[in-house]
Amino acid sequence: MGEAIVITSGKGGVGKTTSTANLGTALALQGKKVCLIDTDIGLRNLDVILGLENRIIYDLIDVLEGRCKIHQALVKDKRFEDKLFLLPAAQTADKNDVNPEQMKELIEGMKADYDFIIIDCPAGIEQGYKNAVAGADRAIVITTPEISAVRDADRIIGLLELEENLEAPKLIINRIRPHLMEAGDALDVNEITTHLSIDLLGIVPDDERVISSSNKGEPVVMDPSNPAALGYRNIARRLLGESVPLMTMDKPKPGMFGKLKSIFSSK
């Protein structure tokens, strides 16, 4: 019996879809059978990031309205032997065409076939959010070290805590820029976790290759040397129950001059 996890944030643009794609891929790399569900009806993106856009035939609405069977709508990612599937959102319908009960029933029926069902939630706290959360067993909240994102995360955590059949939400801090945090120009990890007071599931450093790989349709997590990929891989391992220490942000190594400077400035 699998587990359904909703990935949400409240604010848009903090990396929900990217995180869904990468976590799903990381779990598939660990040998788990994963299905990703895009619930952003009308504004679907998850298919693009996974590079599965032109293989979509049916979508979520087709399944819910009985125009096709689930297995017909699922898009299999051929890079992972029978491990990673996507249930795409409809692009021509809108969020009010689905209701939470339908989602709950759908996900309940799928749990037996997968180890993980990861639900990509749309931004906002309206109908789309309610649909996405309805079938989930647990929630992951994504935020970035920006005050606006943390505020919205706080709001969404408050709403998630009201859901009775949901475990306490966990936090991912995305797009961390170590030099900004050190300079005190961005909220640091500690500040964010104490403010939101929920468990931290992991941190993901900001990296340009996240964008370029998303554009290519290859989630960055497939490149093991990338720091953002390491962040996602660690989170996936924690989801599987391993205890992995929080990654340290490697600072750029100081050169000869920098070393001398630090010796003198410490005096």
Next chain:
Amino acid sequence: MKAQVTGFLKNIVNIKGTNKGLLIQLNDMASYTEILDELKKKVSDPALEGDAEVQVQLANRHYSKAQLEEIKKVIHDNSKMKVIGTKCDVVTVEECNRMISERQSETYVGIVRSGQVVKAKGDLVVIGDVNQNGRIEAGGNVYVLGRLKGFAHAGASGNKEAVIAASWLEATHLKIADELETMTDELDSLSEQPEMECAYLHTSGKIIIDRLQELRFLRPQISTFKGGS
């Protein structure tokens, strides 16, 4: 036939001067229409000096809001007197229950997050943080054992004596009764050490923040313990 007039007054309506101003006493045994007629007669007496502020004493009788308005209207329409208050010796059951609930204290354990509202009729004790855009509202005082970073409203039903106290007072908005204060130096006040503070409504009508230790001098009535041992 005229109704038998008993009670503490011989007359149906009595106007008397005290050192605190004029007092209009309404007999609680007379009928309401009689009172209105008599009141109209008495207050329109040209012998009465104008401009006075009067208290209306209602004794052991409950008047509805509409009736009170009618009484005030009769006085205001027929004289230059101004009603500054009414005093009634009886309360309705609802009012009594409201008064009891306003004196009680409710406790909320947890974080009041953005978009959440926690309300209490009486005092409110929050054990946990109140995050930005979170709102707590109490008919009485507000006490926060944690960081108050959101919106706190004390004395929501009009009590100007109510206070807001917190372990960390970093609220964005403070409101006592109808007075609202926005805290613009929110970021400056972020302190690592807990700085227990309280906010109260100063006689100037402004909300003032002071050390929590000052509370026992500012609002001694909050303490329900009397005397010493």
